[in-house]
Amino acid sequence: MALIINGSAVAPPADPRVSLLDHLRETLHLTGTKKGCNQGACGACTVLVDGERILSCLALAVQYDGRQVTTIEGLADGDALHPVQAAFIEHDGFQCGYCTPGQICSAIGMAAEARRGVPSHVSADLAADVTLTNDEIRERMSGNLCRCGAHNGIIDAIRDSLVTEAAA
């Protein structure tokens, strides 16, 4: 039994009650993933599992046996930042940075959902292809809170990196 974290196989926790978030932070010392509310309300703990965004505070690590977990530490390619990471710097998409890893992982998962045609609460036509307008991005990112109020920069960073990438 093993979890695949950022491409490396790691042992699951001995205690099956340990959350994926605590396993990442406390056992593996991957502290890029943040603990905010620890109850599914803030999005700070968002990671990607097989490309889908999940809240790691609400997930038991043992549930993810054999799955590919990607954290903020796994996004860059060596010294080259992921385009969304670079866009957050370019657009001042953070202040304290506490929410940022979750915002970035969530944005990548969100864009994949949009490419699959998953509608949101503000989608006018549930069967149409998704266009990531600012309203769509705001709605789809509404589970990721930023107490510093950097949301305008966050939206700009996501639009410039992921929407441009999707249209290419």
Ligand code: FES
């Ligand atoms: Fe997981 Fe807040 S720490 S949603």
Ligand code: FES
């Ligand atoms: Fe501080 Fe978002 S940058 S909480």
